[in-house]
Amino acid sequence: MLRLDLNADLVQRARASASKIADSFSWLFEDYSSVSIERTVLRLMGIDGALKDGEPLPNVVCDHLKSKQALNRGASWFVANAMHNTGLSAQEVAEKVGSGELDLTALPVKDNSRVLAILDKVSTDALAHITKQRKHRDAQFEEYGARRIPAIYVIVATGNIYEDVVQAKAAAREGADIIAVIRSTAQSLLDYVPYGATTVGFGGTYATQENFRIMRAGLDEVSQEIKRYISLTNYASGLCMPEIAAMGALERLDLMLNDAMYGILFRDINPKRTLLDQYFSRMINAYAGIEIQTGEDNYLTTSDAIEKAYTVTASQLINEQFAYKSGIKPQKMGLGHAHEIDPELENSFTFELAHALLTKELFPDAPVKYMPPTKFASGNVFKTHLMDAMFNFIGQLTGQGVQLLGMMTEAIHTPHLADRSLAIENAQYLFKAVKDLNANLCLAPGSFINERANSVLAEATSFLEAVAEEGLLKAMARGDFADIKRPENGGKGLEGVFLKDSSYINPFLIKFKTELELQ
């Protein structure tokens, strides 16, 4: 067995600092909410659909309350109060707000305990549905067997949900375990979730609840036929992070890209908005039994994989601590790592093996999300195919949880049908070839691999200690992460963050805390 001899003191110190970093946000998590969180609550209450001009009803209701300076009490209370006043469903209430027939703040408070009872009923129903979805997933794995390790994860990204389904089904039949529907460019910066089935996206397909449903149905069909449960994933990320998490929970997605800091660093979303949204979205994921996947790979698409290896480790530890805060168990923490090493580097395989082992051993229970070569992928598809093979080799050798298959056309276009098929063939060949190789090997005493892993760990530890000392927000403002400066009050979406009233209520937040046993 390949086993590192990691410096236990460093491990403990690094984790303690990461924990301190996460702990320092209780003021934000306790006292604030955001428009996206409120829209999420509305969605969970059953509000869906959009106005003729495409504006989704959750946004309509939320904006309505905001314009009346009433959001600080929480959107759910107003809707429930309206339900109580009118006897309508949440959806009907929202529609009336949309048509301008109803002013939620103009309704009397007849009986607050009835309103709370409505909230209790509505949220219980929603959570029951989510629980049903979770149990269905569990039952499917029970019936067809657990996911392989590493699981085969491929993307579809045609821009058209119907083409996506064809490609996804074909991939599933060829051996894919997880299908990711890549989002259209720039969706993460939309402060709403588009409505309905969509056929026009660029570089990906819009994440909409209807698209989730269509793809889930397609995959359920194949799952049954091939007797393997095919997981579905999307991005709970960007300005609508928690809304998409909720949509995923409702439509039985099984994993979610969901990073604590990605939006801040790579999408210039306001730090407070992002951290707050991730806190709530992760509770949804935790409750729904959805495996989160974090975005550490992104550091390496812009920075050097050797020089900045420690940023991956540091981010993994931070993501881990934030995930704990939202009730996510290690078994559902798909922490990110990426094979972005320069193929021209001598001993690239050896370096990468050190990094992959480090991730695996720091997070032995986590289904690590292992990302393929992208940065050094070139138009030479034959070479890229080889780089993907090395990636697959290491994924199997070190037992990463989820292998996001690289495509030989990575540098050219979003995957064609045959590209994906060849990628699956690549993975299946490598996985089989080195299946039990690990059991045959051990690290030589004083190996470079062990040294390298420990030195990355040491760098990550000092980095985390410095960040913990200074505070995450300050560190980000200074450009400590990915060389990108993100001031506390800069970026998109800060206007959507607000201080909660003492009367604020979010029935889901309360129930999640109880059910997930968060203090």
Next chain:
Amino acid sequence: MLRLDLNADLVQRARASASKIADSFSWLFEDYSSVSIERTVLRLMGIDGALKDGEPLPNVVCDHLKSKQALNRGASWFVANAMHNTGLSAQEVAEKVGSGELDLTALPVKDNSRVLAILDKVSTDALAHITKQRKHRDAQFEEYGARRIPAIYVIVATGNIYEDVVQAKAAAREGADIIAVIRSTAQSLLDYVPYGATTVGFGGTYATQENFRIMRAGLDEVSQEIKRYISLTNYASGLCMPEIAAMGALERLDLMLNDAMYGILFRDINPKRTLLDQYFSRMINAYAGIEIQTGEDNYLTTSDAIEKAYTVTASQLINEQFAYKSGIKPQKMGLGHAHEIDPELENSFTFELAHALLTKELFPDAPVKYMPPTKFASGNVFKTHLMDAMFNFIGQLTGQGVQLLGMMTEAIHTPHLADRSLAIENAQYLFKAVKDLNANLCLAPGSFINERANSVLAEATSFLEAVAEEGLLKAMARGDFADIKRPENGGKGLEGVFLKDSSYINPFLIKFKTELELQ
């Protein structure tokens, strides 16, 4: 370091049996010669060229003597006697025989000591030329540096020597260390070596002395430009085995495919003819400093690589012992091994690693010739490219001597220019990626790899013991090798083997024995 724990007793027993097998042929080696050996002697004496109908002069002279029942004295004596009688050069003598003007057996024996002196002079001159070529090679390696390990070996096989040169030069510039000009189909069954530059071969280009010269000149040119000595190789194999060895020695080829048993098993050439020819051809190679390469890979193109792994080991040991008999040093024994494992097999990489380590450790000083996947190569070039990558991985990891690069179009056509370039790119990437990986690793105690290697060794040992007991010729007749039955007196070319007279002389054989310090 990956190191097997091989059963030393088995190693010793296996080698002893192989040695016994080789030893049992002294009757053949001492008492017999063959038409091909005689033609070789004639070539070394300087006879070249062909009649108008294409019949090479060495054949003409040899057949002439044979038809006069005079060959048993050795062709060289008659030519030298004619030179003495006529004052002509060996070449002129041969031409006169060709034109029918001269009957070598009709000339008087004027002064045998003068004849012997001529033989001495002619052979000394030839050997001086060969020595010059050897020294030139050594000097080139001295100047430009030793060959990389594994060396990058690629084939050219256009059928046209001029196209071959273009492809060879391009390959050299891209990183190839060794160029093999593949022979046209069926040349091995020709009992003569065609003459001159050739442009029409199928699946390869004819091995002719002129073609050797053309290619050597092309490669010398590139060597100088890129400051890396590019080696050239061909096949001293088939019915003209020793002749081609001589041509290679004269034209400064650097390696030679030269197997003790390949011709018997895979070309149905008579066993005695083959073993005798290899004995003399290997002396030429030894004297010329040419690295021989053996053909164990061929077993695995027809038999299963797991089941028949032991046949490779057994043949390597036999080839080793025969090579010693001809004065070849371990450093010049490119024993063969092949990556012909079914890619559908679980743990194919692990199996192959065991086999590769076994070869490497049994023959630590030999520049093992490691052959790529061919049998399981399919028209799916992307998949084949991956299989070649695994092969390159193991080649570097286990430090094989010469990596015969696989081509992604192996199952389709002889390599196109781009195929070869992509193969070199594949090797270079892998070699670099896992450059020092071996130093990082060790085998886990009780590993499957160690077990597997020892079990192959054990099978090889029992097999060799049985063959040694029974005798190689009987074992071959019974089909013990490659499941092919080859009776002692069957196959092609037996009529070319003859018992030597007491007056027989072969000045080269004598000098080789002395110079190579063979008893």
Next chain:
Amino acid sequence: MKKNIIRPYGDTSNDGKMQFSFSLPVSADERGKEAARQLLLQMGVDEIDVCSVRDLKEGYTHFIAYGTTSAVVDISKIKVKTVDTDVMSMEETDEYIKENLGKIITVVGACIESDAHTVGIDAIMNMKGYNHRYGLERYQGFNAINLGAQVPCEELLKKAREEKADAILVSQVVTQKNIHIKNLTRLIELAEAEGLRDKMLFICGGPRLSHELAIELGYDAGFGTGSYATDVASYIAITLFEQSHK
């Protein structure tokens, strides 16, 4: 587009996407790249992305490209000649021969001329067979004579005549410079000259052969990659029976 008119598929129906790889005697620069583009344009390819330009040295450059082809195929018009006889198991074939032909079928096989790739013909003929399917030697209904590698056409025909063969099986694996076409044509021409052509079935096989090509070359049937003794035995038995009833 009509349903029967199809084009390649990348990620949108009939988007015509294809990948190309080829070398040209041009320099590895913008001019060379443009030459590559021109070549594809002439082949009816559009939206060309020459995504890799690799200097192969000695004046050649390798290109990898993606593009959109304007070519379409009408699948309703595709006709392929395939061996259409039923495929029976070894036992069924033996039974069939016993019942319908009442004799042992003699076949003579070889790799002809310069070709020494016997694995293919062995897969069909030898006892052991291939991929867990036994070869003709194991069949009770067949007398299978395998002459092996590099058999001159003359020798194969001689043997077939001597043995009064019902079928000749030829394998051709090496195809460089169309040597297989030359060899296969030579055999048929010799057979015709010797008056043997209509006395027995002529069957060829090899990885680059198809039934279509075999017919074109004047053979009765051709078998490509992935053929088994079961295919060949069934074909021979059924065809011999049908011929005897015409």
Next chain:
Amino acid sequence: MKKNIIRPYGDTSNDGKMQFSFSLPVSADERGKEAARQLLLQMGVDEIDVCSVRDLKEGYTHFIAYGTTSAVVDISKIKVKTVDTDVMSMEETDEYIKENLGKIITVVGACIESDAHTVGIDAIMNMKGYNHRYGLERYQGFNAINLGAQVPCEELLKKAREEKADAILVSQVVTQKNIHIKNLTRLIELAEAEGLRDKMLFICGGPRLSHELAIELGYDAGFGTGSYATDVASYIAITLFEQSHK
């Protein structure tokens, strides 16, 4: 063949050998294979060897093929538009600007519209540069303003106007459904409408862009894969100087 007429090269001059890979909505059998062959035939390909047939499921099949193209290219007729200004080092460019222009050149750059791939434009503009070549920010002769990712065309033009920019640098990396063409066209049209087009150089770049395409879209220059700040800086400096002397 004439020397200037070339064809692809496999292993014999002008043998026309090419490799193809594509998928078709057909079954993975002889019929499907024939459809693949027909497609290639229509593209002028001959001696077709469909060497791999892979079932992609859902009614699609992947083919790999080799064949001989009949297409030829006359290399004497190839014209490519390339950026032909000399390439100077950073120091030389700074010197050139000082001497010939006597002012600091202002450039405003961005990834426009939905595109967030800043690595390319950063490679050209940021201090750090790319592959050991510094970016424009490091040049003394340049005032380089990099607006980063997902910048609406309007915003980029506004900034350029405000800063009295000498050149606009646009990056486009995502090309799916030709979104880059749409975005680049939109920028030029807006610039024309606003009367900005002739006030500054319009330069675009990205892995799927060439100078040729840039010109076609109405830009002054385009830079593809492997461009460096040195190329762009030299081009801008020299072109501005030349324009000021027309």
